[in-house]
Amino acid sequence: MVGRFNWAGVIDFLPQLGTGLYYTLLISIVGLLIGFILGGIFGLGRVSKNKIVYGISSVYIEVIRGTPVLVQAIWIFFALPLITGYNMDSVTAGIVVIALNSGAYIAEIVRGSVQSIEKGQMEAGRSLGLNHGQTMRYIIWPQAFKRMIPPLGNQFIISIKDTSLLSVILVPELMFQGRLIASNHFNAVEIYTTVAVFYLAITLSLSFVLRIIERRLDIK
Amino acid sequence: MIKVNDLHKQFGDNEVLKGIDCHIQPTEVVCVIGPSGSGKSTFLRCLNMLESITSGEVVVDGKNLTDPKTNINSVRTEIGMVFQQFNLFPHKNVIENIMLAPQKVRKLTTEAARDRGMKLLEKVGLSEKAEQYPGQLSGGQQQRVAIARALAMEPKMMLFDEPTSALDPELVGEVLEVMKQLATEGMTMVVVTHEMGFAREVGDRVLFMDDGVIVEEGNPDQLFNNPQSERTKEFLNKIL
Numbered sequence A: 001m002v003g004r005f006n007w008a009g010v011i012d013f014l015p016q017l018g019t020g021l022y023y024t025l026l027i028s029i030v031g032l033l034i035g036f037i038l039g040g041i042f043g044l045g046r047v048s049k050n051k052i053v054y055g056i057s058s059v060y061i062e063v064i065r066g067t068p069v070l071v072q073a074i075w076i077f078f079a080l081p082l083i084t085g086y087n088m089d090s091v092t093a094g095i096v097v098i099a100l101n102s103g104a105y106i107a108e109i110v111r112g113s114v115q116s117i118e119k120g121q122m123e124a125g126r127s128l129g130l131n132h133g134q135t136m137r138y139i140i141w142p143q144a145f146k147r148m149i150p151p152l153g154n155q156f157i158i159s160i161k162d163t164s165l166l167s168v169i170l171v172p173e174l175m176f177q178g179r180l181i182a183s184n185h186f187n188a189v190e191i192y193t194t195v196a197v198f199y200l201a202i203t204l205s206l207s208f209v210l211r212i213i214e215r216r217l218d219i220k
Numbered sequence B: 001m002i003k004v005n006d007l008h009k010q011f012g013d014n015e016v017l018k019g020i021d022c023h024i025q026p027t028e029v030v031c032v033i034g035p036s037g038s039g040k041s042t043f044l045r046c047l048n049m050l051e052s053i054t055s056g057e058v059v060v061d062g063k064n065l066t067d068p069k070t071n072i073n074s075v076r077t078e079i080g081m082v083f084q085q086f087n088l089f090p091h092k093n094v095i096e097n098i099m100l101a102p103q104k105v106r107k108l109t110t111e112a113a114r115d116r117g118m119k120l121l122e123k124v125g126l127s128e129k130a131e132q133y134p135g136q137l138s139g140g141q142q143q144r145v146a147i148a149r150a151l152a153m154e155p156k157m158m159l160f161d162e163p164t165s166a167l168d169p170e171l172v173g174e175v176l177e178v179m180k181q182l183a184t185e186g187m188t189m190v191v192v193t194h195e196m197g198f199a200r201e202v203g204d205r206v207l208f209m210d211d212g213v214i215v216e217e218g219n220p221d222q223l224f225n226n227p228q229s230e231r232t233k234e235f236l237n238k239i240l
Helices: A008-046 A051-065 A069-084 A090-116 A119-127 A132-169 A174-185 A188-217 B040-046 B072-076 B094-104 B110-123 B139-151 B169-184 B196-202 B220-225 B230-239
Strands: B002-011 B014-024 B029-033 B055-060 B079-082 B157-161 B188-192 B205-210 B213-218
Touching (some): A008 A051, A008 A132, A008 A174, A069 A090, A069 A132, A119 A132, A119 B072, A119 B079, A132 A188, A132 B094, B002 B040, B014 B040, B029 B040, B029 B196, B040 B157, B079 B139, B094 B139, B110 B139, B139 B157, B169 B196, B205 B220, B205 B230
Parallel strands (some): B029 B205, B157 B188
Antiparallel strands (some): B002 B055
């Protein structure tokens, strides 16, 4: 059985898969960076006492969490231009999808972590005369951030894997390239296995880096 | 220094404070005792607005806390507070815990804040712990750091919310010792406590609270040896 497959032939397609890997990484990194900023903003919005801020944050989070990534991707790439009249290229659309999607989940991670900090910490800060913003910045946020790392890592890995769905909106990422090659050369087993290994390589390296960061931050 | 007039506090339908009147003079040490659930901690927390005030008036250092124009942050800089659970900042070491507020609020330079912090650590007997993290200290040491942290703002008065209740019995003494020293130096203090020995020895006045009101108050001798109210007698009988 194994003999039927031409594993050595995969080498010829590595440059093309490399292009795919480049776009996968580009979209993951830029998308997650923006997603992290969105998550920070809307996560703090979810712990805000301001009803409007809280409301906007909640709507964003519920809409994104309640719809599939695939639907979001197709909607943003095919439907949104019909409304706005502005055509996005597929890579930009891909980044927008990953940013918006991860942002909603990260917002919930931020909210959970901030709320997990004991009430006494805020009280201690306020009793010393620090205002709400200062207490958040110097006392709550640094502690919450440490607690965010494990769930954030989880979300990063999920979002990286979600980029494979972007092949349906023609983003030239790893999965897209794999499908292209496999349908032209009838080497589905070799190519899709290689693609899987590439994803695994990315996520495993990320896990490794996160574990180091976690250890570094775990001072006391 | 602290004037409380007809203070009421409600949590939902539950009225926790049912009209408190109390004047506290500069340098006075007032101990608040009473059964749990009597509202003593809530009363204390109303004095620096950690709890919102439902009705009534609290005037601290000439500033009316219920007046919306009062800047509560600046009032709080003059009121140090020590909590039952210490509430040190676990991500900062001891000296950073103490330096934070003087730097950010009083705008002290790093050197000035460190200087002040080290002097206070010496005062509470913990100079050698400056670079350690709260998690590495015993409860008694943590509470002494918390006292130093509050003092670093050079407050005009200090509030203590059951400062020794979370401590192992053998660690209570070292914290009370620091508080006693503060009292001798003339600090105005309001202390919610179960340490009757401390109240008797250090307190200028003792308030007995039950069910949201001050049932009886007086100097410690009078209140402990010759309580007038039945409820006070009953309470003292149970705990002494």
